[in-house]
Amino acid sequence: MTELSVAELVERARRGDPVARDQLVRRHLRAAYAIALAVLQRPADAEDVAQEAFIAALERLADCREPARFSGWLVRIVRNRALHALERRRFRDPVGEARDVADDRAPSDALLRDQLVSALAELGPAQREVVLLHDLDGWTHAEIGEALGLSEIHCRQHLFTARRALRAVLSATREDNHGTGT
Amino acid sequence: MGPEPEPEPIDLSALDPSRDRSRWDRMIAQVADRSVEAARIWRTVVRRGTVGVVVAAAAALALWWSAPRNKPAPTAPDQAMASLDWALRDLGPDELLGIEAAGGRDAR
Numbered sequence: 001m002t003e004l005s006v007a008e009l010v011e012r013a014r015r016g017d018p019v020a021r022d023q024l025v026r027r028h029l030r031a032a033y034a035i036a037l038a039v040l041q042r043p044a045d046a047e048d049v050a051q052e053a054f055i056a057a058l059e060r061l062a063d064c065r066e067p068a069r070f071s072g073w074l075v076r077i078v079r080n081r082a083l084h085a086l087e088r089r090r091f092r093d094p095v096g097e098a099r100d101v102a103d104d105r106a107p108s109d110a111l112l113r114d115q116l117v118s119a120l121a122e123l124g125p126a127q128r129e130v131v132l133l134h135d136l137d138g139w140t141h142a143e144i145g146e147a148l149g150l151s152e153i154h155c156r157q158h159l160f161t162a163r164r165a166l167r168a169v170l171s172a173t174r175e176d177n178h179g180t181g182t
Numbered sequence: 183m184g185p186e187p188e189p190e191p192i193d194l195s196a197l198d199p200s201r202d203r204s205r206w207d208r209m210i211a212q213v214a215d216r217s218v219e220a221a222r223i224w225r226t227v228v229r230r231g232t233v234g235v236v237v238a239a240a241a242a243l244a245l246w247w248s249a250p251r252n253k254p255a256p257t258a259p260d261q262a263m264a265s266l267d268w269a270l271r272d273l274g275p276d277e278l279l280g281i282e283a284a285g286g287r288d289a290r
Contacts, residue, residue: 016221018214018218021214021217021218022210022211022214025210025213025214025217026210028212029209029210030198030199033199037197043197043199047199047209051209051212051213054217055212055213055216055217055220055234057211058214058217058220058221059217059220059221059224096193109196112184112196113197114199116192116194116196117197131192131194132194132197134191135191135192135193135194136194136197152287160189163190163191163192164189166192167189167192170192
């Protein structure tokens with residue numbers, strides 16, 4: 001299949017084309033994960049919510065009034081699902097004792113991931129969404145602005161602030177780790 | 183003095199689930215398959231629901247058509263009609279109750 005626009009993919013997926021569905025998922029699942037991670041701040045939870053939200057979105061594809069703006073529509077579904085999941089998690093685990101489920105990555109990778117998650121926690125929700133969509137999934141400011149309902153200038157400001165804050169937190173963490181010999 | 187340059191991108195690849203390519207592909211396939219399955223279940227539910235509604239409507243129509251028409255209005259018991267006659271036409275109680283003056287079976 002040649003590179004189709006999102007609107008074309010949505011139209012085809014609505015008609016039940018499995019290849020178009022697969023392409024939509026392939027193009028947008030990481031963005032869904034980025035939004036879920038911005039809300040939940042736990043990678044494993046974010047993966048689960050991103051998948052559930054994507055399935056729900058594909059089931060309700062007929063409700064997407066503007067197929068060209070599929071990304072923004074998907075972002076709203078994922079964010080709502082993630083907020084519900086966060087509420088449920090707070091109810092189950094009010095003090096936040098439960099840790100993210102360990103995966104089979106190398107310990108250094110897991111440490112880096114934990115540092116990034118802790119650093120992201122220092123940012124505001126909009127900053128987290130912007131920096132994750134931009135630096136993790138490679139979205140442009142225009143795409144982020146349209147999906148999140150922000151102006152491009154606001155996106156740039158959020159990204160600027162987020163990167164600076166992340167860098168500061170990460171360097172402080174690394175200095176602490178060097179100081180303690182970990 | 184120009185605007186402050188944008189800080190360099192942060193390497194967030196440790197958070198990227200697509201780094202594990204095979205796991206990521208499985209995840210994508212799972213989402214696509216589950217959405218197809220969910221759509222199939224939904225279509226089946228809608229189709230069966232529609233058939234159910236049509237059958238129920240047809241049964242209701244058949245019952246309605248087969249019901250007897252112009253059924254006579256229920257008549258009041260004879261005793262009640264006689265009482266009404268007495269009230270309207272000024273009948274005597276004997277006439278009303280069918281008791282003969284000369285002494286019916288129940289007369290005193």
